Amino acid sequence: MTNFSTNTQSILLDFEILPTAAIILSTDAINEAVEISHKIHNTSQQWQTYLNALALFAFEQWVEERDDSLTVNREECTILQAVIGNAIATVDKLQVGKFKLCLIATGSLTDQEVILPRAVVDLPEYIPHFYVLIEVLEEQETAVIQSFLSYKQLTERLANVNLVPQEDWTYQLPLTWFEDNPDNLLLYLRCLEPEAIPLPTVPEGRAENLSRMQGELTALLPQLQVPEQELWQVLTWEQGTAVLTSPELLNWIYDSQMQNSPVPTPHLSDLMKLLTQPAVNVGRWLWDELDELAQEFSWALLPKFSPITAMRSPREEFEAITSQLQQQGLEIPLQARAAFKDLLLAGISLRLYAVTWHLLSGSDSPQWTLLLILGAPLPEILPDNLKLRVSDQTGILVEQGVNPERGDSYLFTRVLGNWDENFLVSISLMDGVELTLPPFAFEL
Numbered sequence: 270m271t272n273f274s275t276n277t278q279s280i281l282l283d284f285e286i287l288p289t290a291a292i293i294l295s296t297d298a299i300n301e302a303v304e305i306s307h308k309i310h311n312t313s314q315q316w317q318t319y320l321n322a323l324a325l326f327a328f329e330q331w332v333e334e335r336d337d338s339l340t341v342n343r344e345e346c347t348i349l350q351a352v353i354g355n356a357i358a359t360v361d362k363l364q365v366g367k368f369k370l371c372l373i374a375t376g377s378l379t380d381q382e383v384i385l386p387r388a389v390v391d392l393p394e395y396i397p398h399f400y401v402l403i404e405v406l407e408e409q410e411t412a413v414i415q416s417f418l419s420y421k422q423l424t425e426r427l428a429n430v431n432l433v434p435q436e437d438w439t440y441q442l443p444l445t446w447f448e449d450n451p452d453n454l455l456l457y458l459r460c461l462e463p464e465a466i467p468l469p470t471v472p473e474g475r476a477e478n479l480s481r482m483q484g485e486l487t488a489l490l491p492q493l494q495v496p497e498q499e500l501w502q503v504l505t506w507e508q509g510t511a512v513l514t515s516p517e518l519l520n521w522i523y524d525s526q527m528q529n530s531p532v533p534t535p536h537l538s539d540l541m542k543l544l545t546q547p548a549v550n551v552g553r554w555l556w557d558e559l560d561e562l563a564q565e566f567s568w569a570l571l572p573k574f575s576p577i578t579a580m581r582s583p584r585e586e587f588e589a590i591t592s593q594l595q596q597q598g599l600e601i602p603l604q605a606r607a608a609f610k611d612l613l614l615a616g617i618s619l620r621l622y623a624v625t626w627h628l629l630s631g632s633d634s635p636q637w638t639l640l641l642i643l644g645a646p647l648p649e650i651l652p653d654n655l656k657l658r659v660s661d662q663t664g665i666l667v668e669q670g671v672n673p674e675r676g677d678s679y680l681f682t683r684v685l686g687n688w689d690e691n692f693l694v695s696i697s698l699m700d701g702v703e704l705t706l707p708p709f710a711f712e713l
Contacts, residue, residue: 291411298326308351310496310526317358321348324374324403325360327412352523357388367463371397387438393469416447417454421466438501479511480545494525517662539660539693548710551625554606571607615702634687637711644679654699
């Protein structure tokens with residue numbers, strides 16, 4: 270016999286334990302949070318990522334229900350960018366109106382301390398106007414917006430106490446620092462101007478610091494290809510700052526953890542060079558100009574492209590080569606511009622032609638192309654152990670060698686990118702001798 274009285278009492282108790290301010294999480298929100306957590310490679314971080322995602326969805330619903338004049342923009346939110354979420358376990362860069370917010374998700378408020386990643390306290394790239402504490406009651410499928418703290422209040426309180434970061438790059442803040450009336454947060458978001466809570470600017474010299482640490486980071490970052498290895502376990506905070514403020518390095522770590530086999534080590538070296546070395550602007554070639562770096566490295570512009578068949582000067586040789594490429598179906602527009610550079614690699618004379626032009630495209634991102642032709646001035650020939658490699662920020666795009674059976678006279682390749690993408694070209698011999706040129710960029 271069923272005891273309806275007991276069951277009713279149990280149900281009432283279940284309702285009573287839910288806070289009146291609780292936000293009910295939908296099934297769709299829970300499923301989406303699961304998907305987001307699965308994109309994090311470190312299994313020990315997946316649970317926190319799951320809570321973070323639920324906190325985001327609850328906060329969006331809370332704002333919508335309380336104040337429809339406020340707009341929540343999650344476009345740059347870190348929890349939705351697995352590359353950053355893999356490194357910083359919080360919901361940062363959430364935009365509400367003109368303000369930046371960082372949501373801190375916790376499964377329980379029994380502790381009197383709030384754990385905050387050091388990055389959102391010490392790095393201007395991640396510092397918000399407000400930190401918002403959200404309790405996620407996962408079993409009840411609800412969440413409660415509990416309290417908040419402005420960056421201005423945080424800095425004032427940090428100045429009065431000697432609070433040092435933990436070894437794992439976190440701060441443990443007293444819960445009493447947070448204001449426990451979240452309705453005041455809505456008032457501030459609606460009535461304050463962002464200037465009332467000034468945020469630090471990104472310091473100059475990020476690129477110089479990365480360049481200075483290039484060698485040590487190239488040696489240390491491969492240790493992070495194991496998902497269970499976290500940044501703080503491998504790097505110093507100074508090194509971590511360089512990585513956390515470099516989206517390209519965060520992307521390298523994420524991609525290398527995702528692959529079954531490690532990312533080829535040459536690409537990390539190439540990536541560091543792309544991030545730290547000045548680039549030759551080939552866009553200037555279209556205006557009959559060489560920038561200072563191209564002049565420094567002895568690039569020489571060839572006359573404007575016009576098909577002729579004679580050969581042997583650099584211009585004539587180039588036009589003969591491109592004529593053959595066109596016969597094979599490669600179209601080179603008349604507006605393309607080319608330059609060449611004579612190289613010496615382990616006593617071997619080489620000549621590299623670089624051809625560039627921009628592409629007409631209906632997309633929002635204009636594109637450019639770089640055609641590379643590597644040969645040897647007569648009477649030299651390409652050595653059998655020669656390789657040509659082209660990389661961008663995402664990886665090695667091309668790596669080709671001389672085919673002795675085919676009797677290659679030239680190596681050539683063409684790469685395509687948006688105007689904000691650079692390419693790094695390396696020429697090497699199998700015995701480890703390598704020459705890397707300054708990166709190629711395109712700016713008109």
